[in-house]
Amino acid sequence: xxxxxxxxxxxxxxxxxxxxxxxxxxxxxxxxxxxxxxxxxxxxxxxxxxxxxxxxxxxxxxxxxxxxxxxxxxxxxxxxxxxxxxxxxxxxxxxxxxxxxxxxxxxxxxxxxxxxxxxxxxxxxxxxxxxxxxxxxxxxxxxxxxxxxxxxxxxxxxxxxxxxxxxxxxxxxxxxxxxxxxxxxxxxxxxxxxxxxxxxxxxxxxxxxxxxxxxxxxxxxxxxxxxxxxxxxxxxxxxxxxxxxxxxxxxxxxxxxxxxxxxxxxxxxxxxxxxxxxxxxxxxxxxxxxxxxxxxxxxxxxxxxxxxxxxxxxxxxxxxxxxxxxxxxxxx
Amino acid sequence: xxxxxxxxxxxxxxxxxxxxxxxxxxxxxxxxxxxxxxxxxxxxxxxxxxxxxxxxxxxxxxxxxxxxxxxxxxxxxxxxxxxxxxxxxxxxxxxxxxxxxxxxxxxxxxxxxxxxxxxxxxxxxxxxxxxxxxxxxxxxxxxxxxxxxxxxxxxxxxxxxxxxxxxxxxxxxxxxxxxxxxxxxxxxxxxxxxxxxxxxxxxxxxxxxxxxxxxxxxxxxxxxxxxxxxxxxxxxxxxxxxxxxxxxxxxxxxxxxxxxxxxxxxxxxxxxxxxxxxxxxxxxxxxxxxxxxxxxxxxxxxxxxxxxxxxxxxxxxxxxxxxxxxxxxxxxxxxxxxxxxxxxxxxxx
Numbered sequence: 001x002x003x004x005x006x007x008x009x010x011x012x013x014x015x016x017x018x019x020x021x022x023x024x025x026x027x028x029x030x031x032x033x034x035x036x037x038x039x040x041x042x043x044x045x046x047x048x049x050x051x052x053x054x055x056x057x058x059x060x061x062x063x064x065x066x067x068x069x070x071x072x073x074x075x076x077x078x079x080x081x082x083x084x085x086x087x088x089x090x091x092x093x094x095x096x097x098x099x100x101x102x103x104x105x106x107x108x109x110x111x112x113x114x115x116x117x118x119x120x121x122x123x124x125x126x127x128x129x130x131x132x133x134x135x136x137x138x139x140x141x142x143x144x145x146x147x148x149x150x151x152x153x154x155x156x157x158x159x160x161x162x163x164x165x166x167x168x169x170x171x172x173x174x175x176x177x178x179x180x181x182x183x184x185x186x187x188x189x190x191x192x193x194x195x196x197x198x199x200x201x202x203x204x205x206x207x208x209x210x211x212x213x214x215x216x217x218x219x220x221x222x223x224x225x226x227x228x229x230x231x232x233x234x235x236x237x238x239x240x241x242x243x244x245x246x247x248x249x250x251x252x253x254x255x256x257x258x259x260x261x262x263x264x265x266x267x268x269x270x271x272x273x274x275x276x277x278x279x280x281x282x283x284x285x286x287x288x289x290x291x292x293x294x295x296x297x298x299x300x301x302x303x304x305x306x307x308x309x310x311x312x313x314x315x316x317x318x319x320x321x322x323x324x325x326x327x328x329x330x331x332x
Numbered sequence: 333x334x335x336x337x338x339x340x341x342x343x344x345x346x347x348x349x350x351x352x353x354x355x356x357x358x359x360x361x362x363x364x365x366x367x368x369x370x371x372x373x374x375x376x377x378x379x380x381x382x383x384x385x386x387x388x389x390x391x392x393x394x395x396x397x398x399x400x401x402x403x404x405x406x407x408x409x410x411x412x413x414x415x416x417x418x419x420x421x422x423x424x425x426x427x428x429x430x431x432x433x434x435x436x437x438x439x440x441x442x443x444x445x446x447x448x449x450x451x452x453x454x455x456x457x458x459x460x461x462x463x464x465x466x467x468x469x470x471x472x473x474x475x476x477x478x479x480x481x482x483x484x485x486x487x488x489x490x491x492x493x494x495x496x497x498x499x500x501x502x503x504x505x506x507x508x509x510x511x512x513x514x515x516x517x518x519x520x521x522x523x524x525x526x527x528x529x530x531x532x533x534x535x536x537x538x539x540x541x542x543x544x545x546x547x548x549x550x551x552x553x554x555x556x557x558x559x560x561x562x563x564x565x566x567x568x569x570x571x572x573x574x575x576x577x578x579x580x581x582x583x584x585x586x587x588x589x590x591x592x593x594x595x596x597x598x599x600x601x602x603x604x605x606x607x608x609x610x611x612x613x614x615x616x617x618x619x620x621x622x623x624x625x626x627x628x629x630x631x632x633x634x635x636x637x638x639x640x641x642x643x644x645x646x647x648x649x650x651x652x653x654x655x656x657x658x659x660x661x662x663x664x665x666x667x668x669x670x671x672x673x674x675x676x677x678x679x680x681x
Contacts, residue, residue, distance in 0.1 A: 045529065045531075046528055160616075162616070189555065189617065190389065190555065190557070190596060190599045191389060191595060191616075192616060193599065194601070216528065218603060219558075219601025219603055222604075223601045246603065256530065257529060259533075260529050260530045260533030261558065262533075262536070262559050262561060263604070264558050264561040264585060264597070264600055265561070265585070269540070270537050270540065271533040271536060271562065272533065273530075274534075277498045277528075
């Protein structure tokens, strides 16, 4: 479809957590690509497996979690089977990360500058003075005023929004090809959130990096993403261009999700309500995981699990579109 | 304007906290006392059966207001009047007891606000016993079942413990507990912030249904403007302890006056993807311990002038029952300047 090169390709990814009673499947058969200069949004409610997908890609799954199947490709190189040591070189250098809580992703005992310079020196062959200059430039680029002074301060001397900027600067240190941002604005106030979204988008344009933006906030996705994947109970329910997913949802879950979000300017007496809540990983129902809550459920949904099916410009894992072609084979 | 007596009225309600360093340190470093004005003389009224929402960013004092309203804090100035009773004037337990039953609070985190060692039945029965509404076990069981059904849970759920429920169900239990004493007024401090959107929709719908059935009045605290738009009749916008704009919610959303309200509304992510023009958002909320002089918002305000830096704006009442604290609105120069800024932006783009 697009002529741009894919930066990240995830194929049939499966993440399992083995325990005494068997395997918990946290991520099941997830496939997507993120192209150069593109923002892929990944949305879903808590427990949908969106953060787990991000952690699996960068090889930071907490044991006993493990990748039980599928492949992850970065710029044409397979990275899911690399050693810890090789993966460590890729993290920070070719994949940057931004996490939800900026306070826990910075070391409180070192100055912001020390942390930036350390990261730069680990991955690039520069002198300390050059690295420091680069760090100051980066802080300026992410919109921190008087970076030459701020560089010698500690994380606690920064406000929440400024800290998140520092974390983004850290992720950008070595011009990564891919940035994985896990709920980067969730801990921030709305006015700061708007600033951070703008910053992420600008950096994506300027550096040509690909961004995978994991969030539960549809509003943030609408503002930032080019394409969006909606996850439910460990699988992708729907994936497609952001306008299509938001305005012409193909999966009943996406439709319900969109209807349940209050919007300023929409005078509704009641919000659309999806009954019940997402199943626990131990009790995912047979057939389509959404079937007990789905208003349009029919017999096939209760017995057979749907794969992604192409519908217009999106694909949805829903039997309502069963006359289309199956996406899983077509994607290969 | 409102003929009917409001269920709650805040009159110059204030709360300040002493945040001074320890005495010895103050002497050594020659520091003075420091006071944090968490809530600075705010005025609003909540009509019976309506929802009044307070919005603002973290640290603006909205949760402190919630605590003042239910009496968890004593105000340091002004008063809260509940249904004609001055709450600050009633210090004795006996006097308060009669009133206490009539308002309840719902908290943000349904994981922290329910005792994990108590069965749901006991959690909901506690306010019934504590307020002396009933001491007959059969009657209590009946009331607990009634309240569980009101929040769309089943009477049998009373036998379970909180950990057996999901976040949304737990929030329903908190609501059932709040309803157990048959209150008229609920103070809800970010009741849906910890929930997923689909569950949030369930709780918001439930709150609206209960309001209609039981004639409840709500004070709703939130940072999510879309939620506030959906649920509110009246709206107050707080910034660093001050209420900068207050009035009917629809009116404020349609036609925001104060530059801070405009900024907040502009910052809402746009689900419609219309690509509308926005006034750029700059800066962050300053520390409430040393707020900026004059109008607290002036360092971030694109329309600030010398007067804004030195003089605290008073209340300007506008048609449509809207009260705004802004010099630019009072001087009538705001509308023209907003237009000018938008022109500049579009020519720059």
